[in-house]
Amino acid sequence: MATLQLYDQLLQFPLFQGMSRDDLARVAGHTKFGFLKFANGQTIVNEDDPCTGLYFLLSGQLKAETRSDDHSYRVVEELQAPFLVQPEAIFGYNQRFTHRFESLSECRFITLSKDEVMRLSEEFLVFRLNLLGLYATLTQKLLRQPWRHRPETLGARIVRFLGQHCLYPAGSKTFYILMTQLADEIGDSRLDISRALNQLQDEGLLQLYRGRIKVMQMERLLMI
Numbered sequence: 001m002a003t004l005q006l007y008d009q010l011l012q013f014p015l016f017q018g019m020s021r022d023d024l025a026r027v028a029g030h031t032k033f034g035f036l037k038f039a040n041g042q043t044i045v046n047e048d049d050p051c052t053g054l055y056f057l058l059s060g061q062l063k064a065e066t067r068s069d070d071h072s073y074r075v076v077e078e079l080q081a082p083f084l085v086q087p088e089a090i091f092g093y094n095q096r097f098t099h100r101f102e103s104l105s106e107c108r109f110i111t112l113s114k115d116e117v118m119r120l121s122e123e124f125l126v127f128r129l130n131l132l133g134l135y136a137t138l139t140q141k142l143l144r145q146p147w148r149h150r151p152e153t154l155g156a157r158i159v160r161f162l163g164q165h166c167l168y169p170a171g172s173k174t175f176y177i178l179m180t181q182l183a184d185e186i187g188d189s190r191l192d193i194s195r196a197l198n199q200l201q202d203e204g205l206l207q208l209y210r211g212r213i214k215v216m217q218m219e220r221l222l223m224i
Contacts, residue, residue, distance in 0.1 A: 034111035060107030
């Protein structure tokens with residue numbers, strides 16, 4: 001990949017934004033990037049695979065699958081480029097992917113090994129600050145969740161549950177969960193859960209199937 005083209009590709013991602021042209025030229029010319037291409041339907045990473053670097057999706061569409069700890073329900077999301085695959089997994093206590101990612105079209109990636117991430121952090125202040133900002137933002141959002149006001153309606157509580165189980169708060173999501181399981185998770189009766197879901201379906205915000213909830217536009221659902 002030509003240096004100028006790589007320069008433009010890097011600017012799609014927050015980790016490289018704010019860097020000077022000279023710094024970006026140095027990064028593009030002296031960093032050991034990996035380049036990967038996946039055909040439609042190929043696995044990018046599996047849940048519990050070791051995370052040894054960063055995966056930057058340059059083009060294409062991904063499917064991300066996440067399972068509950070007891071595997072009683074799961075969520076499948078469609079994600080578009082540009083997208084950075086689980087950057088939090090490269091450091092910390094559990095350095096493994098917690099989601100499964102599969103290509104939904106031809107996908108192109110740039111990869112960075114952990115050693116290269118560490119080197120860029122040491123050499124470029126803006127990259128280091130961007131990386132710290134990314135992790136701080138993730139942490140702040142998670143720490144704030146328990147203190148948010150409890151939704152007043154059951155429909156709103158269902159929407160919050162669905163939103164909290166997404167990697168990205170927009171696009172198409174499919175939740176494979178039984179109403180009895182959803183009722184247990186939210187702490188309400190199955191009958192009331194069914195009524196609230198049917199109301200959301202009547203409003204065109206989701207579609208109900210046996211053991212499955214389809215949300216075409218998560219951003220619309222989260223606006224209620």
